[in-house]
Amino acid sequence: MDRFTIPRDLYYGRGALSRLKQLNGSRAMLVCGAAARQSGFLRRAEGFLQEAGMLVRPFVCTPGGPTLALxxxxxxxxxxxxxxxxxxxxxxESIxxxxxMWAFYEDPGLTPxxxxxxxxxxxxxxxxxxxxxxxxGGGEAALGGAAxxxxxxxxxxxxxxxxxxxxxxxxxxxxxxAPCSGTILARGGMAALSQALEAMFHGQASLAYPLALHAACVIFDKLQPAAGGDVAARTMLHEGQCMAGLAFSNAPAGLCTAMAAELCVAFYKPLPTGIAEAVCLPLTLSRDPGAKNAAARICASLxxxxxxxxxLRSRIILLRGGLDMPESLQAFGIEEAxxxxxxxxxxxxxxxxxxLPKNRCPTPKEAEELFRQAYYGS
Incomplete structure (x- = not known):
């Protein structure tokens, strides 16, 4: 038996943040990154929660990703x-x-x-x-049960x-x-595309599939104009990325996610997740079961x-190039040594x-081939 879980309530559209003032409670902790504080959205969210009668305490995450210490x-x-x-x-990272934090707060005795x-x-x-x-910039990926x-x-x-x-x-x-730079949008969009495609590859019979298909089509169509500043495209992209995140959290992860996870730890701080996934995604398509059927649906839709x-592989590479993203880890600037x-x-x-399930993990030899392609370019 499968399970499909999304937030109980989803509020969307311009001004949806004001929904915070209708929450019931006495205290709220606001967890955010430095960008939310600089853009003024932390102050706005704090104001809405105070209108709800809450005592509010902000917690601004330090740069460097969501670490265990944080x-x-x-x-x-x-x-x-x-x-x-x-x-x-x-x-x-913030979500x-x-x-x-929520898990460790609920159970102080929980060990890492x-x-x-x-x-x-x-x-x-x-x-x-x-x-x-x-x-x-990727926050949409954490809307479901994934983090x-x-x-x-x-x-x-x-x-x-x-x-x-x-x-x-x-x-x-x-x-x-809206305040996101084109670079941040591009990285978040490519990460969301990877999540949507992986949800399609491994969830053909699940409720996540139609969400993932629509998300992938929106990202292919709207990511480049959104990164270029098109306001309408940014709105559609934001919603499409949210659909990708919800689909991803309700379907098995794939090889691209696994490769990017290892690369982002090995080259901690210099390598953003979106860059790692943009490099790895074209390399892993043929190795993921269900990719051919998913590609047929996307190509037919677009x-x-x-x-x-x-x-599909060519379109991913074309989109990546149109966003001025590196085609390899070497092009990104990681030293060969x-x-x-x-x-x-x-x-x-x-x-x-x-x-990944054990039966889908690559052998060390296959892994070396993949990582070399990611570094030198395929």
């Missing part, structure tokens, strides 16, 4: 403040961090090992509920996937994505001519990744 620090702040609502505002390696989750919503408002957490000390990027991690409320307000899988020194460990980790 999650534990945030959970400690929550245990002191005792919020009844956790409101995550911003990109995937993922807020979800991890139990949470990250054993998959143990506390009974959530005993102390707080969660609302999430993505602000472009990721970095543990640089262990060299791990954990993908957390469980229905209970889906927020109680999602706010999809295109105004939040009118792409030619053999479907190759046509550093790459080669980390290659053996990358291959070992990918061949044993917990993101």
């Amino acid at each position: 999650a534990l620090t945030g959970a400690k702040a929550m245990q002191e403040f005792k919020p009844g609502w956790i409101v995550a505002l911003g990109g995937e 993922s961090a807020a979800k991890a 090992r139990a949470f990250l390696e054993e998959g143990r989750l506390p009974l959530l919503r005993r102390q707080a509920r969660m609302a999430a408002a993505p602000a472009g 990721f957490l970095l543990d640089p000390a262990q060299g791990r990027r954990h993908l957390l996937r469980h229905p209970v991690l889906a927020p109680d409320m999602a706010i999809i307000d295109p105004d939040l994505a 009118g792409y001519p030619g053999e479907c899988l190759e046509a 550093e790459f080669l020194s980390k290659l053996p460990d990358l291959c070992k980790r990918l061949s044993h990744t917990s993101i």
